[in-house]
Amino acid sequence: MLSTLKNAWKIPELRTKIKYTFLLLVVFRLGAMVPAPGIDIEIVRSIVEEAGLLAMFDMFSGGAFGNMTIFALSITPYITASIIMNLLTVAIPKLEELAKEGEEGRKKISQYTRYATVILALIQATGISVGLFRGALERPGAFNVIVLIMTLTAGTAFLMWLGEQITEKGIGNGISLIIFAGIIAGIPNGAINTFRLIRTGEIGVFNILIFLAIVLAIVMGVVAIQEGTRKIPVQYAKRVVGRKMYGGQSTHIPLKVNQSGVIPVIFAMSVMALPQTLTLFLGNESGFGRFVATWFSPNGTPGIFIYSILSAILIIFFTYFYTAITFNPVEVASNMKKYGGFIPGIRPGKPTTEYLTKVLNRITLAGAVFLATITILPMIILNFTNIPIALGGTAILIVVGVALETMKQVESQMLMRHYQGFLK
Template structure:
């Protein structure tokens, strides 16, 4: 990875893209420290020290601490993720959107536009919930203009982050939204290291517990790299054909079916869905509904940690299959093979090929989905049961490692496109 980054830096175009990405992430971190107006930050900090505030720690983690400090980027990119999930599901359910998705680049741009509109709507709803609900006592200006200003600033902050992510994707390196989440999580690492060190020095945890916890984190990193890099190579043979005096085809290649085509997207989607009910409690804080949700549907509840973990496991399985089916269509791939004279040895072209690809894809996707769900869930349970309260574990570790791998792969792909031989090993 270090070698790839060093060699990419030597290429002027890639260096420009990398610098642009770093500049955009710097702007994100800068905005994450600009406070929203008319808010008493001390009251919000006190709220996070109570049980009700702990429910919102995941929002704070994904926003890089902006949520707890209630800055202009307090909502983060969660409204965008929610909007993306909904429109991807609607693409399958609504025929008109399905036709748009199949129209190529023009159709995808139209769906992306709808997703932006949805992001603003969800950001507005969440901003209203925070301003008039959970954090209403923290308002220093209770006039209509004061409330409207706070809601407008929070909504505009999310819209700006969405634009920032799209700029990174278009002009930088990697997926912009994923890198913004990545940057937010990474900023919590120094604080977590300090927390663990303090716990060890004060006797809060034993040396054995600390070693086991670090070993688990290393195992999670190894597991993520393993399932991200694992693939099943299906051999493909192209038939020979004579055109004039020249012979074409006859070469052998393979179809690389990745064990985890969906990457860390299912984890992000699952986390967003599971935060829906806690988000609703922002409208009715300290109510019976809020207490019920906290106890049974968040990791802070005695029963909730197990329900949350089970739902997280199931949702990751479902989203892994869903996202894999979007990325790889066995029928379409089979037709393309047949059109160009390719076939899988021992499998007839056409429907038998698509059925074979579907069978193999389902098997390896199941392995990848279960592994991904376990890697996301087990550290969460260990984290809550061991007494080591860290923000950087489980889901966040998955996202960080996954985004880092995907970004390096995109850099390698950019280098290959430019035909710089000798850089990749």
């Protein structure tokens, strides 16, 4: 990875993209330190520390939520809007047609996603202002509430723009990198708190060793699954076009064990945050708020187990869902048949589609179960070790997954420029 970055830095165009990406991430971190107007931060911090799910939300926002800054909502509304649009694309024929129209159709869907993001940000900001943190308002009043709502909504809209700019002009997926930067930003503070607790004897060295072993195992597992690929051999028959002969070569279709990357985990965490979002309107002391804190909280029992089971189910579902969107066995089989390709031992057409679907379902199940396991198992273990580093399986999965995907994009751009130089 370091070698790749070093080589990429030598290419002027890539160096510019890396600098641009880093600059926008710095803007994100600076914005995460600008407090929202009219809020008592100490009251907000006490509320966040009491609610386990809010602490996890604070981790993904890079501490912006716990400090109630202008980026307190983080990029979560955009992720939720993306989930909704992906589901509607499958359910509504008109949106499905737009998705198949190519670049123009995708631009239209992206526009709808932006509108949905602003609407969801308004809803969440209203819930925070008049619900969860209404007691933290220094000067309660309609005008101050409206200013706070507009500020938080504008912060999310700006983050969405930052993410899109990184994706378009920088390196990597902008939205994923913003989440990545938010998680990384919380590590130093968590490490300091951990060493402080070790010195006071509140946490044993054995617990730290368990934590480090879990982190190492997760990192190794994520790399293995992310890089794991099932290669389906494909043979192309020889055909004569005019005076030239085409085909006759052997190749393969790479089916990744984890075709969807970290997207299912991010989607699942966003859905699991919905009950907590509803409590923003009703308050933690309401009947619904106490029910969520007891049964859907990642801290304490029995909430930790129910939360983990539901998270696992959602991760498996979104893994299959996102894989079905990104890889279409019918289309692949049709293209193979069109150009004279076939899988040895499998007839072209429908048998090829059925074979690809069967293989894809099997390896996707392995990837989905792995994602669910490394997400919920460390969460349960760390819940009983009381280590104050908010870096469970979900965070490690996102950090490692985003790092690998970003490096692959860097390598692909380097390879593309290598071929361009060769052709010149």
